[in-house]
Amino acid sequence: MERTVHPIDSVGRRRVVVAGSFAPDTASAPTDLYGKGFTVARTSAGIFTVTLEQIYGQLDSAIATLQLATAADQFAQVGAVSLSAKTFVIHTWDVSGNAVADIAANANNRVNFEFVFRASGEEV
Amino acid sequence: MVWPTDELNTRGTNRVKMAGSFGFELLPTRRQGDRGRAYYTFPVTAGTDIQVYSDVAGGVGNALDFQATADGSAKAAIDFDVDAGLTQLDTIMEFKTGGTGGNDWKVSVMAGSGGGEGVNIGEDTTNKLLTIMYEDGVSTVTNVETAIGLTTNFAVRTGGTGASVLAAGDDDLAETNLTGGTAATYAVESGSPSKTHLHYTDAVTTVTAAVAALNTLSSGTKMMTATGSGAHTLAAGDAVAKQDLAGGAATSGVRGLGFSVAYTSVGTFTVTFDDSFPTMISAKACLQLATAADQFAQVGTYTAASKTLVFYVWDKSDNAVANVAIAAGNRLNFICEFANTDLG
Numbered sequence: 001m002e003r004t005v006h007p008i009d010s011v012g013r014r015r016v017v018v019a020g021s022f023a024p025d026t027a028s029a030p031t032d033l034y035g036k037g038f039t040v041a042r043t044s045a046g047i048f049t050v051t052l053e054q055i056y057g058q059l060d061s062a063i064a065t066l067q068l069a070t071a072a073d074q075f076a077q078v079g080a081v082s083l084s085a086k087t088f089v090i091h092t093w094d095v096s097g098n099a100v101a102d103i104a105a106n107a108n109n110r111v112n113f114e115f116v117f118r119a120s121g122e123e124v
Numbered sequence: 125m126v127w128p129t130d131e132l133n134t135r136g137t138n139r140v141k142m143a144g145s146f147g148f149e150l151l152p153t154r155r156q157g158d159r160g161r162a163y164y165t166f167p168v169t170a171g172t173d174i175q176v177y178s179d180v181a182g183g184v185g186n187a188l189d190f191q192a193t194a195d196g197s198a199k200a201a202i203d204f205d206v207d208a209g210l211t212q213l214d215t216i217m218e219f220k221t222g223g224t225g226g227n228d229w230k231v232s233v234m235a236g237s238g239g240g241e242g243v244n245i246g247e248d249t250t251n252k253l254l255t256i257m258y259e260d261g262v263s264t265v266t267n268v269e270t271a272i273g274l275t276t277n278f279a280v281r282t283g284g285t286g287a288s289v290l291a292a293g294d295d296d297l298a299e300t301n302l303t304g305g306t307a308a309t310y311a312v313e314s315g316s317p318s319k320t321h322l323h324y325t326d327a328v329t330t331v332t333a334a335v336a337a338l339n340t341l342s343s344g345t346k347m348m349t350a351t352g353s354g355a356h357t358l359a360a361g362d363a364v365a366k367q368d369l370a371g372g373a374a375t376s377g378v379r380g381l382g383f384s385v386a387y388t389s390v391g392t393f394t395v396t397f398d399d400s401f402p403t404m405i406s407a408k409a410c411l412q413l414a415t416a417a418d419q420f421a422q423v424g425t426y427t428a429a430s431k432t433l434v435f436y437v438w439d440k441s442d443n444a445v446a447n448v449a450i451a452a453g454n455r456l457n458f459i460c461e462f463a464n465t466d467l468g
Binding site: 011 | 379412418453
C-alpha cells in the first residue's frame with residue numbers, strides 16, 4: 001500500500017522532536033525501546049529515567065503517556081528534567097494505590113514520550 | 125509563520141506541529157505568593173485581612189519584613205532639656221491633640237515676667253505660637269508646668285525637676301517647632317533587610333486607609349504591595365512585631381511560540397493560539413511535577429473560531445479539577461498538531 005508522507009511544519013523555527021517509547025517490565029529493566037537517541041532505565045518502582053544522547057537546546061515541551069493493553073487507573077507523568085544531565089524522569093502513577101507503581105510486562109503496555117526542543121538562540 | 129522541521133514527515137499534507145508548556149505562577153489568587161512572590165497575611169480582627177506581597181517575584185522577596193504598630197496620631201512634643209538645650213527647664217511638653225498639626229506650633233521661652241508676676245503664657249492660635257515668660261531667678265519648673273496645664277492646646281507629657289529655678293540666658297529659647305506629631309496612618313520602609321512598617325491608630329485607621337498608606341510610603345523605598353479594603357478599623361491588638369514575608373519562589377514561565385495562556389479558573393487554563401488553523405488533528409497534554417502525585421492533565425475544548433484550547437488539571441484524590449503548586453519543576457506541557465488547510 002502506498003504511503004505518502006509530507007514534511008511537517010512547526011510554529012517556531014529550528015524545533016527538534018525526540019519521540020520514543022519503551023515497554024515496562026515490572027521490576028526489571030524496560031525492554032523494546034522504539035525511537036532513537038536515548039536509553040531508559042527503571043530507577044525504582046514506577047519511576048523511569050530517560051537519558052538522551054544529546055540535548056537540542058532548550059526544552060519547550062515534554063509529554064509522556066501510558067499505553068495499556070487493558071484500561072486501568074494508571075497514568076504517566078513527567079517528573080524532573082535535567083538538561084545538563086540530559087535526563088527526563090517519567091513516573092507511572094497508580095491511582096488506586098495513590099503512588100507510583102510498576103507496570104507489568106505486556107506487548108501493548110508501553111510508556112510513550114515526545115520531547116520538543118528549541119535550538120539555542122531561537123525565540124522562546 | 126511556520127517553518128519546516130528538517131526531515132520530519134507525517135501522513136497528510138500541510139500539518140503544523142506546536143509544542144509548548146507553562147508553569148503555574150499564572151494563578152491570580154489573592155495570595156500573591158502563588159505567583160512566586162513572597163507574601164504575608166496581616167490579620168485584622170474585625171475586618172478583611174491585609175495581604176502584603178513582594179514587588180519582586182522569586183526568593184529575593186523572602187528577605188522582606190513587615191511590622192504594624194498602633195502608634196499613629198502621635199502627639200508633637202518638645203523636650204526642653206534634650207531638644208532645646210535649656211539648663212533648668214527639663215520638662216517634656218506635648219500638643220494635646222495627636223497628629224501632624226502639632227508640628228506647626230512653635231514655642232519660645234524667655235525671662236520676661238516682671239517682679240512677682242510669676243509665669244505668663246501666651247497662646248497665639250493664629251500664628252501657632254506659645255510664648256512662655258518666666259521670672260528670672262524666681263520661677264521654678266513646677267511653676268512653668270502649672271502654667272502649661274492651663275493652656276488650651278498643651279500638656280505636660282513628662283514632668284521635670286520641679287524645684288529647679290529658671291535663669292535668664294540658660295533657659296531662654298527662640299521660637300522652636302514642636303516635632304514628632306504623626307498622621308493617623310502612615311508607613312515607612314527602612315533597614316537592611318528591608319522592613320515596611322505600618323503605623324496606625326486604634327479604632328481610627330480603616331483597612332482601606334492602611335492599604336493606601338502601605339502603597340504610598342511616607343518615606344523609604346516601596347518594596348511590597350498591599351491589597352485589601354474595608355471600612356472596618358484596625359485595633360490596638362492587631363499590631364504585629366517584625367514578620368518575615370515568605371513563599372517567594374522561582375517562576376517557570378511560558379515556553380514555546382504562537383500562543384498565550386491564561387488561568388481561567390481552578391485547575392483550568394485557556395491557551396489562545398496566535399494563528400487560526402482549520403482543524404486540530406491531535407492534542408496531547410501532560411502534567412510535569414517535581415514530586416509525583418495523583419494529578420494529571422487533560423485536554424478540554426478546542427474552539428477554532430476563538431483559537432482557544434482548554435487544559436485541565438485533575439486531582440484524583442479530590443476527584444475534581446485542582447490547582448498545582450508553584451514550583452520550578454511543575455509545568456503543564458502540550459503538543460498539538462493542526463491541519464493548516466481545509467484539504468485534509
